[in-house]
Each structure stands twice: as C-alpha cells, then as structure tokens.
Amino acid sequence: MSKNSKVLNLKDKISGNEVDLSxxxxxxxxxxxLAFFTKATVLDLSCxxxxxxxxxxxxxxxxxxxxxxKNQLTCLPDDLGNLSYLQHLDLYNxxxxxxxxxxxxxxxxxxxxxxxxxxxxxxxxxxGDCLDEKQCKQCAIKVLQHMRGIQDEVDRAREKRxxxxxxxxxxxxxKQREREAREKEARKxxxxxxxxxxxxxxxxxxxxxxxxxxxxxxxxEKKKKNGQAADKKVVESAPKPRRSLIGLVFKLLLxxxxxxxxxxxxxxxTDLRKEDMCVPVNVAVDDGLSWAKEQEGVVRQLVSNLSSxxxxxxxxxxxxxx
Numbered sequence: 001m002s003k004n005s006k007v008l009n010l011k012d013k014i015s016g017n018e019v020d021l022s023x024x025x026x027x028x029x030x031x032x033x034l035a036f037f038t039k040a041t042v043l044d045l046s047c048x049x050x051x052x053x054x055x056x057x058x059x060x061x062x063x064x065x066x067x068x069x070k071n072q073l074t075c076l077p078d079d080l081g082n083l084s085y086l087q088h089l090d091l092y093n094x095x096x097x098x099x100x101x102x103x104x105x106x107x108x109x110x111x112x113x114x115x116x117x118x119x120x121x122x123x124x125x126x127x128g129d130c131l132d133e134k135q136c137k138q139c140a141i142k143v144l145q146h147m148r149g150i151q152d153e154v155d156r157a158r159e160k161r162x163x164x165x166x167x168x169x170x171x172x173x174x175k176q177r178e179r180e181a182r183e184k185e186a187r188k189x190x191x192x193x194x195x196x197x198x199x200x201x202x203x204x205x206x207x208x209x210x211x212x213x214x215x216x217x218x219x220x221e222k223k224k225k226n227g228q229a230a231d232k233k234v235v236e237s238a239p240k241p242r243r244s245l246i247g248l249v250f251k252l253l254l255x256x257x258x259x260x261x262x263x264x265x266x267x268x269x270t271d272l273r274k275e276d277m278c279v280p281v282n283v284a285v286d287d288g289l290s291w292a293k294e295q296e297g298v299v300r301q302l303v304s305n306l307s308s309x310x311x312x313x314x315x316x317x318x319x320x321x322x
Contacts, residue, residue, distance in 0.1 A: 010034070018042035022067070025049060031056045038062045046070050046090070058082040069093055069113070081105030089140075092116055092130075098123065101154050104147035112140040122146065 010033045013020050019040045021030075026048040034043065035056075041064040050071040058079040066083075069092035081102030086109055093116040113136050114127040126146035130139045 010037070014040055018044065020044045022046040022048070027051070029053055029057055031060065034060055041065065041085075043067070053077050055079060061085060064088065066090070076100050076103075078102060084108060087111065089113075099143070099147060101147065101151050104144060104151040106144065109140045109144060111136050112143055114139060114143065 010019070010030065014037060017040055019034065019037065019042065022044045023046075026045065027050060029045060029050060031054055034040070039062075041062055043060075043063055043065070044067045046067045046069045048071050050068070050073060052073065053068075053076060055077050058077050059082070061083055062085065063083060064085050065088035066086065067088075067090040069090045071094055073091065073094040073096055075096065076099060078100045079102055080100050081104065083106060086106055088111045089106075089109060090113045092113045096114070096117040097120055111133075112127075113130045114123075115130050119127060123143070123146060126142040127139050128135055128142065130136045
C-alpha cells in the first residue's frame with residue numbers, strides 16, 4: 001500500500017478533531033501520516049497490538065487527548081514530555097512498569113489512567129485506583145508530583161555527576177598545570193646548567209688564551225734575554241781573535257826557536273860544525289852560553305823571590321778560608 005493510500009485511509013478515520021484508530025489491529029503507530037493532520041487533537045489507539053511508541057510520536061505536539069488503553073505497551077518514549085498540550089492520557093491495561101522521567105514535563109495533563117499495569121510500587125501508590133473521573137484527575141496530579149520528585153532526583157544526580165566530573169576535570173587541570181610547572185622548571189634548570197656549562201667553557205678558553213699569551217710573553221722575554229746574553233757573549237768573545245792571533249805568533253816564535261835550536265844543535269853536534277855556514281851559529285851559541293852563565297845568579301835570585309812571593313800568597317789564601 002502506498003503512502004497516499006495510507007493517508008487516504010487515515011482520512012476515513014478522522015471525524016472532526018478526532019482520529020479513531022481503535023480496533024485496527026495495529027502493531028505500529030502511523031506517526032508520519034498523523035503528522036499531516038495537526039487539527040486532529042484527539043487520537044484513539046485503544047484495543048490494538050502496539051508494543052512501543054516510536055521516538056517520532058513525541059513530535060505530535062498538537063495532540064490534546066490520547067487513548068492507548070488495552071495495548072501491549074512495555075515502555076513509553078523518553079521524550080514524552082514534549083507533548084506539552086496533552087491533557088488526557090489513557091494507558092489502562094498495558095504492561096508498563098515505569099514512566100519516562102520527562103513525564104513530569106506534561107504540565108497540561110489533567111487526567112490519567114494507569115490501572116491494570118504492573119507498575120513499580122511507588123508509582124502504583126501515586127497512581128491510585130482511578131475508578132472514576134475524580135480519581136483519574138487525582139492520578140494525573142499525584143503521578144506528575146511523583147515524576148517531578150524523580151525528575152528532581154535525576155537532576156540532583158546529574159548535577160552531582162556534573163560536579164564530580166567538573167571536580168575531576170579541575171583535578172586533571174591542576175595535575176596538568178603541576179606537570180607543566182615541573183616541565184617548565186626542568187627546562188629552566190636545563191637552561192641554567194647549559195648556561196653554566198657554556199660559562200665554564202668560556203672561562204676555560206679565556207684562561208687558556210691568557211696562559212698562552214703569558215707563555216708567549218715568557219718565551220719572548222726568554223728569547224730577549226737569550227739574545228742579550230748572546231750579544232754579551234759576542235761582545236765578550238770579541239777579543240778572542242786577538243788572543244788567538246797572539247797564540248799564533250807565540251807558536252810561530254816557538255817554532256822559530258825550535259828551528260834555531262835544531263840548527264844550533266846540528267851545527268855543534270854533527271859533522272856540519274866544520275861547514276862555513278855553521279861557524280856564525282856556533283859563535284852565537286857560545287856567546288849565548290857565556291851570557292847565560294853570567295846571568296845564572298840573577299836568575300836564581302829571581303826564582304827565589306818568586307818562590308817567597310808564591311808561598312806568602314798561599315799562606316794568606318789559606319788564612320782567609322779559615
């Protein structure tokens with residue numbers, strides 16, 4: 001059956017402001033079709049096989065009276081409280097044990113029948129017997145009060161849960177801040193340690209540079225001193241060539257004397273003394289020997305004087321040491 005045929009059939013069920021769908025052997029409520037008829041404020045779904053109402057049923061906010069008696073309902077939609085214009089609700093002879101918390105929001109409700117439902121004890125006590133009009137009106141008032149009490153408990157529980165969640169969130173934020181503070185402190189400490197390390201390295205470099213400079217100065221001073229000493233040695237050693245020259249002359253004279261002595265010895269001790277060239281040599285030697293004999297006393301006196309002077313010098317040196 002198409003949607004249009006359903007709507008057409010539903011039109012056949014409408015009389016004035018009432019839609020009569022009782023005794024239609026319905027297992028579901030035709031919510032989409034009912035939504036088209038906003039002027040039909042009375043809905044009779046009694047004596048069917050409806051086990052539950054779809055969530056969309058709560059969008060039929062134009063309804064003022066609903067009859068769901070003699071069905072198989074085990075529960076009602078959570079958003080039933082959206083039916084803000086609902087004044088009359090008949091739930092007689094179903095299988096309800098509880099009502100949704102939003103039932104407390106049905107502020108226009110004036111009449112309610114909950115007989116012959118396996119209600120939980122507190123709800124059954126609030127609903128009463130509902131045997132006549134007055135009792136059904138009392139049922140509406142007391143059930144609303146009961147459900148408002150439950151709503152308050154739910155609200156308090158939700159508020160308590162929200163407070164608990166907020167407290168947990170606050171503790172979580174505190175822990176997060178503490179962790180961030182620790183991390184910040186650790187980073188600060190690491191930066192300080194790194195800075196101290198760089199400072200030590202810098203000081204070490206400065207000290208090393210200063211040590212090198214000082215060593216360089218010492219080396220320069222040492223080189224300067226060595227240079228001055230070298231210059232002094234050069235100055236002091238300058239006369240050496242003179243002493244060397246004197247030594248050379250002395251050596252030459254010594255060689256000459258030796259040569260002359262050799263010639264004299266050859267002329268006096270060998271057969272060469274008869275030669276003409278040795279005659280003047282022998283004469284000179286004889287004259288020298290004569291002169292030496294004449295000077296022998298003078299030499300002895302001079303040696304004696306030198307010995308006395310040396311002895312006195314040694315004695316004075318020994319006395320000064322003591």
